[in-house]
Amino acid sequence: MSLPTDGFGAWRWVLHAEDGSDVRVDGYDDTFASQSDAESWIGEVYPDLLDHGVVAGTLVEGDREAYRMSLEA
Known part of the structure; x- marks a missing residue:
């Protein structure tokens, strides 16, 4: 799915x-x-991402960081 990246949305x-x-x-x-x-x-x-060495993610809206979270328990 492709969405515009105008800073929001x-x-x-x-x-x-x-x-x-x-x-x-x-x-x-x-x-x-x-x-x-x-x-x-x-x-x-997230279990698949952990298998690929990903331990955290940052949720981003356009160019604004919303929050970072760990994928580990």
């Missing part, structure tokens, strides 16, 4: 490795129409 996750660096995982770079959709998605796929 497009939600996405920036994924992070244990060392704090950003991680790109093929197939896990979706954008979302709402914060709720983005949060539901990460709730479904």
